[in-house]
């Protein structure tokens with residue numbers, strides 16, 4: 585496996601590799617790699633000749649300084665994991681490589697309402713930071729395909745919209761969420777959970793599964809279902825921030841009047857488990873769901 589910390593070195597390497605017409609898959613991460621990340625990397629390895637994984641804790645997408653400071657960092661362990669799965673290239677850039685002084689990387693984009701709710705309303709500036717770093721990383725790596733986790737459902741929708749607006753030819757593959765045996769979505773932040781919070785956290789996915797069942801049965805108003813789930817999740821150390829049933833494309837909240845017409849329905853939630861904020865979602869209906 586090759587390790588690069590400088591943009592120029594990575595690009596020189598990729599330029600040579602591309603001479604042999606190789607397809608490049610790209611998996612951007614913030615490190616503290618777990619099986620969820622490795623799943624994305626394995627998928628890219630299967631579908632491309634070269635896989636690049638970046639590890640960069642992007643400061644511009646953190647709206648909370650404590651969260652940024654406490655974000656787990658373990659580059660040695662991460663590199664060992666990447667080598668183990670057979671990743672071709674690890675890119676661990678210095679911050680000044682991503683944001684060199686004098687380079688204006690800000691983006692003036694319209695997220696077309698995808699950022700107004702859920703993560704967007706609870707983490708001001710978060711998606712502007714995500715779009716900025718994704719655009720910058722794509723400009724550097726220039727991959728054919730970008731692999732993203734469905735765990736960050738809203739992020740996938742926003743990145744797809746950004747790429748469309750930029751008329752980018754990069755394909756986006758959204759990979760299903762990898763979970764612990766008890767249902768908890770794998771996340772780098774899980775390592776910060778206290779024992780008590782870790783024990784309580786599987787209730788998040790349990791609540792989402794229950795919401796899915798209730799929405800599919802349509803026996804009660806949607807509002808009652810979300811109120812029920814929020815109540816279920818309000819047992820300390822859990823504290824829900826939001827749980828919404830939304831249209832999977834527009835990300836606008838659904839009501840009893842609109843839920844029938846929606847082709848794709850998703851329930852998304854953010855829950856504090858002690859002082860760690862976790863997000864998760866479940867697809868209730870997709871284009872492939874049998875009627």
Ligand code: AMP
Pocket residue numbers: 612613614615619620621623624731732733734735736759760761762763769770771772
């Ligand atoms: P992060 O390091 O948290 O920024 O995540 C990097 C990529 O891995 C993002 O596209 C995430 O959506 C994806 N990811 C994180 N956790 C999981 C998981 N449990 N299953 C699948 N993908 C994940």
